[in-house]
Amino acid sequence: MSLRVTVWNEFRHEKNDPEVAAIYPDGIHAALASALRAHGIDEVRTATLDEPEHGLDVETLASTDVLIWWGHLHHEDVADEVVDRVQQRVLEGMGLVVLHSGHGSRVFRRLMGTTCNLIWREADDTEVLWNVAPGHPITEGIGQRFIIEREEMYGEHFEVPTPDELVFISWFSGGEVFRSGACYRRGAGKIFYFRPGHETYPTYHNPQVQRVIANGVRWAAPQVAWSSNFGNPAPVIAR
Amino acid sequence: MSLRVTVWNEFRHEKNDPEVAAIYPDGIHAALASALRAHGIDEVRTATLDEPEHGLDVETLASTDVLIWWGHLHHEDVADEVVDRVQQRVLEGMGLVVLHSGHGSRVFRRLMGTTCNLIWREADDTEVLWNVAPGHPITEGIGQRFIIEREEMYGEHFEVPTPDELVFISWFSGGEVFRSGACYRRGAGKIFYFRPGHETYPTYHNPQVQRVIANGVRWAAPQVAWSSNFGNPAPVIAR
Amino acid sequence: MSLRVTVWNEFRHEKNDPEVAAIYPDGIHAALASALRAHGIDEVRTATLDEPEHGLDVETLASTDVLIWWGHLHHEDVADEVVDRVQQRVLEGMGLVVLHSGHGSRVFRRLMGTTCNLIWREADDTEVLWNVAPGHPITEGIGQRFIIEREEMYGEHFEVPTPDELVFISWFSGGEVFRSGACYRRGAGKIFYFRPGHETYPTYHNPQVQRVIANGVRWAAPQVAWSSNFGNPAPVIAR
Amino acid sequence: MSLRVTVWNEFRHEKNDPEVAAIYPDGIHAALASALRAHGIDEVRTATLDEPEHGLDVETLASTDVLIWWGHLHHEDVADEVVDRVQQRVLEGMGLVVLHSGHGSRVFRRLMGTTCNLIWREADDTEVLWNVAPGHPITEGIGQRFIIEREEMYGEHFEVPTPDELVFISWFSGGEVFRSGACYRRGAGKIFYFRPGHETYPTYHNPQVQRVIANGVRWAAPQVAWSSNFGNPAPVIAR
Numbered sequence: 025m026s027l028r029v030t031v032w033n034e035f036r037h038e039k040n041d042p043e044v045a046a047i048y049p050d051g052i053h054a055a056l057a058s059a060l061r062a063h064g065i066d067e068v069r070t071a072t073l074d075e076p077e078h079g080l081d082v083e084t085l086a087s088t089d090v091l092i093w094w095g096h097l098h099h100e101d102v103a104d105e106v107v108d109r110v111q112q113r114v115l116e117g118m119g120l121v122v123l124h125s126g127h128g129s130r131v132f133r134r135l136m137g138t139t140c141n142l143i144w145r146e147a148d149d150t151e152v153l154w155n156v157a158p159g160h161p162i163t164e165g166i167g168q169r170f171i172i173e174r175e176e177m178y179g180e181h182f183e184v185p186t187p188d189e190l191v192f193i194s195w196f197s198g199g200e201v202f203r204s205g206a207c208y209r210r211g212a213g214k215i216f217y218f219r220p221g222h223e224t225y226p227t228y229h230n231p232q233v234q235r236v237i238a239n240g241v242r243w244a245a246p247q248v249a250w251s252s253n254f255g256n257p258a259p260v261i262a263r
Numbered sequence: 264m265s266l267r268v269t270v271w272n273e274f275r276h277e278k279n280d281p282e283v284a285a286i287y288p289d290g291i292h293a294a295l296a297s298a299l300r301a302h303g304i305d306e307v308r309t310a311t312l313d314e315p316e317h318g319l320d321v322e323t324l325a326s327t328d329v330l331i332w333w334g335h336l337h338h339e340d341v342a343d344e345v346v347d348r349v350q351q352r353v354l355e356g357m358g359l360v361v362l363h364s365g366h367g368s369r370v371f372r373r374l375m376g377t378t379c380n381l382i383w384r385e386a387d388d389t390e391v392l393w394n395v396a397p398g399h400p401i402t403e404g405i406g407q408r409f410i411i412e413r414e415e416m417y418g419e420h421f422e423v424p425t426p427d428e429l430v431f432i433s434w435f436s437g438g439e440v441f442r443s444g445a446c447y448r449r450g451a452g453k454i455f456y457f458r459p460g461h462e463t464y465p466t467y468h469n470p471q472v473q474r475v476i477a478n479g480v481r482w483a484a485p486q487v488a489w490s491s492n493f494g495n496p497a498p499v500i501a502r
Numbered sequence: 503m504s505l506r507v508t509v510w511n512e513f514r515h516e517k518n519d520p521e522v523a524a525i526y527p528d529g530i531h532a533a534l535a536s537a538l539r540a541h542g543i544d545e546v547r548t549a550t551l552d553e554p555e556h557g558l559d560v561e562t563l564a565s566t567d568v569l570i571w572w573g574h575l576h577h578e579d580v581a582d583e584v585v586d587r588v589q590q591r592v593l594e595g596m597g598l599v600v601l602h603s604g605h606g607s608r609v610f611r612r613l614m615g616t617t618c619n620l621i622w623r624e625a626d627d628t629e630v631l632w633n634v635a636p637g638h639p640i641t642e643g644i645g646q647r648f649i650i651e652r653e654e655m656y657g658e659h660f661e662v663p664t665p666d667e668l669v670f671i672s673w674f675s676g677g678e679v680f681r682s683g684a685c686y687r688r689g690a691g692k693i694f695y696f697r698p699g700h701e702t703y704p705t706y707h708n709p710q711v712q713r714v715i716a717n718g719v720r721w722a723a724p725q726v727a728w729s730s731n732f733g734n735p736a737p738v739i740a741r
Numbered sequence: 742m743s744l745r746v747t748v749w750n751e752f753r754h755e756k757n758d759p760e761v762a763a764i765y766p767d768g769i770h771a772a773l774a775s776a777l778r779a780h781g782i783d784e785v786r787t788a789t790l791d792e793p794e795h796g797l798d799v800e801t802l803a804s805t806d807v808l809i810w811w812g813h814l815h816h817e818d819v820a821d822e823v824v825d826r827v828q829q830r831v832l833e834g835m836g837l838v839v840l841h842s843g844h845g846s847r848v849f850r851r852l853m854g855t856t857c858n859l860i861w862r863e864a865d866d867t868e869v870l871w872n873v874a875p876g877h878p879i880t881e882g883i884g885q886r887f888i889i890e891r892e893e894m895y896g897e898h899f900e901v902p903t904p905d906e907l908v909f910i911s912w913f914s915g916g917e918v919f920r921s922g923a924c925y926r927r928g929a930g931k932i933f934y935f936r937p938g939h940e941t942y943p944t945y946h947n948p949q950v951q952r953v954i955a956n957g958v959r960w961a962a963p964q965v966a967w968s969s970n971f972g973n974p975a976p977v978i979a980r
Contacts, residue, residue: 115377115422117637137376138354138449141493149498152738152916154897158728159595159690168731168898169738180871180910181885183354183450183491188425188667193897193910193918197739199499199869201910201918210377211422212637250636252422253646254380259388260438260630260647261675356876391677391977393658397967398834398929407659407970408977419632419671420646428905432658432671432679436978438630440671440679451876489875492885499869499886500914593855593900615854616832616927619971627976661832661928661969664905677977688855689900730900732858737866738916 027245028067030088031056034095035072037223044223055228063238080106090119090241093126102130115211119244124221136184143179151175152195162191162239170232176222178202212250216240267306269327270295273334274311276462283462294467302477319345329358329480332365341369354450358483363460375423382418390414391434401430401478409471415461417441451489455479506545508566509534512573513550515701522701533706541716558584568597568719571604580608593689597722602699614662621657629653630673640669640717648710654700656680690728694718745784747805748773751812752789754940761940772945780955797823807836807958810843819847832928836961841938853901860896868892869912879908879956887949893939895919929967933957
């Protein structure tokens with residue numbers, strides 16, 4: 025079965041900030057789509073905030089197996105209707121990979137039920153990501169740990185529900201830690217939150233980051249068709 | 264420390280349906296408040312849907328340690344502002360006990376991030392509730408199991424996140440099972456969902472049901488003051 | 503990658519009890535191996551208690567991706583050395599599927615750290631298994647629930663650690679419930695406990711039971727090579 | 742109800758190593774007992790490896806609500822019978838607080854089912870412990886984080902089952918992270934693993950470490966009497 029991915033990006037930093045445009049000239053979404061293709065995931069589309077329905081119309085979501093989400097400063101510009109639609113598709117089985125500042129997106133907050141707040145600092149911290157789930161498919165090819173030389177710091181407390189599976193914990197040179205790779209099941213859908221990716225660093229060109237995202241997409245893909253059967257049934261067993 | 268409880272009830276069935284009024288002449292909220300007082304929880308107030316701000320103004324919630332929620336047919340009449348306020352107070356540490364058809368309330372769905380749907384049947388099923396968390400404070404005085412002779416059936420799949428702790432599983436005579444006692448932590452707050460309590464049965468007069476609810480209130484009470492400290496701090500460790 | 507399975511069976515009932523021999527003339531292990539082959543899992547070997555080293559010598563385990571375990575009355579006859587060896591291989595990444603009365607096996611108790619006790623009754627109960635993990639690969643092809651007409655009853659409390667994922671809950675006609683499909687990660691290995699399979703019933707000839715076991719084997723198979731890297735390393739970051 | 746605590750210590754370093762004896766002249770157990778008394782926990786006894794039955798005879802354990810465990814180099818000297826007895830008491834409801842190198846103790850490995858291995862380094866690392874469970878009773882009085890100036894490093898991967906609740910994550914100056922405060926339920930008993938406490942540092946004189954241990958003892962104390970009711974019962978519901 026082919027795996028159909030849609031990469032969603034806010035896509036405003038790249039248009040407004042030359043520093044970001046220099047790193048991601050075609051946008052973060054294009055860089056991520058290219059990385060996924062290099063990992064053998066071929067059916068990759070992109071969608072961005074300023075498209076009609078933010079590029080996430082009913083047909084697009086209905087034909088998406090895994091949605092990737094990157095947003096930062098304009099979370100509140102995402103329409104109610106699109107938030108509802110993404111939530112519903114996740115509960116039906118669509119995978120969702122939420123990156124970095126997407127922690128504050130309406131979509132992620134809706135699915136988590138919490139603020140998803142955290143502490144943060146832009147100060148060229150070094151980040152070490154430790155694998156705490158040996159054998160987990162999201163860590164395939166990663167080994168014990170990997171290092172990102174310079175990144176924004178995200179620190180605890182990260183106000184999310186306890187992850188169903190915790191995959192990475194990050195160390196930052198300023199003294200902080202963070203639950204950087206977190207897996208959730210919601211309805212029939214799987215959600216992977218992965219921390220790295222501040223727009224002023226070339227994080228999505230990092231081969232290990234790309235690999236984790238590709239692994240996360242494969243992990244989140246729906247494996248078993250499921251049609252929820254709610255309602256008011258007759259007894260299973262005659263009384 | 265005294266424990267301040269507010270019991271919230273939709274309080275429309277009791278006014279519109281003589282069958283329900285006969286069981287709960289002063290409303291489900293009054294029956295629950297009385298049961299809590301009999302269990303030594305003295306500071307109990309009530310609030311209902313048709314009061315201003317549904318009885319849940321800022322001052323009331325700010326002085327509530329644990330909120331109990333019973334609603335059924337009029338979930339959508341609860342105002343956005345009140346849903347936001349309850350969610351925020353839970354994340355700050357207020358306990359929440361959600362009863363029976365409260366599974367579909369806006370407050371519970373907001374905090375869970377899922378539909379919270381289930382299957383159901385009104386057909387005088389017998390329910391057996393099995394304790395699957397020995398030693399847990401919510402099961403104090405309950406032992407291995409207890410029986411409710413006649414109740415509405417709720418069955419799986421119950422579309423909620425995996426509980427942080429599962430306390431009860433119900434058996435129904437029609438052949439169904441249900442995760443009937445489920446504990447969650449969200450932010451600094453604790454949430455207990457407890458299944459029994461259809462309005463046409465005298466379930467909240469059942470001593471074991473009353474005991475579980477009193478235990479649940481005590482379990483959900485905030486134990487440790489917590490003030491979230493989000494933002495943009497200096498490094499903890501000089502680099 | 504080919505999936506190498508070893509089916510372990512105590513294999514004494516079938517030699518001593520004509521009722522069991524009539525159902526499983528070549529042993530439960532042979533019936534399970536045949537069912538797996540019918541599900542496209544080709545590399546299936548068997549091993550039994552009365553073979554040297556119970557058929558689980560170092561070479562056999564080293565070339566096993568997933569081990570299935572069925573035992574009942576002779577758990578204490580399994581040698582320390584073999585229990586140690588199975589535990590070590592699971593922690594290194596070998597999958598383990600424990601069936602029915604294998605709940606009391608030394609191998610399962612060793613990996614769980616608890617008694618794994620439960621309540622039980624041989625009285626031709628009807629069992630309904632409810633899927634509580636929609637979309638999970640172990641429930642592929644199963645849907646909402648399935649029924650086993652006659653089985654031994656197992657009931658709560660089941661003294662095991664809280665499962666990392668709960669997949670099935672069983673209903674029994676005598677009024678009991680049981681966490682019937684339970685997933686654990688231990689080290690790099692995955693463990694699936696699945697309840698059905700009393701030796702005096704033809705449960706392992708049931709197509710849905712066979713399908714769940716085949717799904718469980720595929721789920722438990724190691725996906726990512728992992729070599730634990732314990733010890734005393736130099737700092738990752740120069741101080 | 743008075744809370745009866747037994748502090749168990751290997752108590753050999755203090756007799757053999759002047760550096761350790763200078764820090765803990767009466768042994769680590771005496772320092773811990775004194776700290777608990779200062780926190781209002783009065784009924785504190787101690788027991789050590791070289792006493793008969795390691796000081797953990799049947800009567801002592803039967804009258805212990807919470808057992809604290811510190812061991813390091815002589816784990817294998819602890820007798821089978823005592824390991825069995827401690828495990829049984831935990832499953833019946835006794836609390837267990839395992840400190841630092843107790844991660845490798847037979848008691849902890851028995852209850853976890855894994856190696857409980859980790860990486861480590863004795864190099865005067867600074868440790869920052871972050872609270873990742875706001876509002877949890879074990880973090881009462883601690884706030885967002887605290888610092889231990891010099892400690893042994895423990896790092897991931899820590900080969901334990903996923904904690905039922907994760908309370909602290911540690912940061913080390915050499916670049917490592919560690920799940921430093923981990924809660925488990927096993928049977929009716931509660932287990933708290935807390936990382937700090939290498940014998941050559943004055944860690945157990947640190948007021949914040951003392952407070953976490955006192956909090957952990959209170960959290961682990963049995964709250965609800967439980968008598969497991971295993972066996973072969975008649976049906977609950979007549980068929």
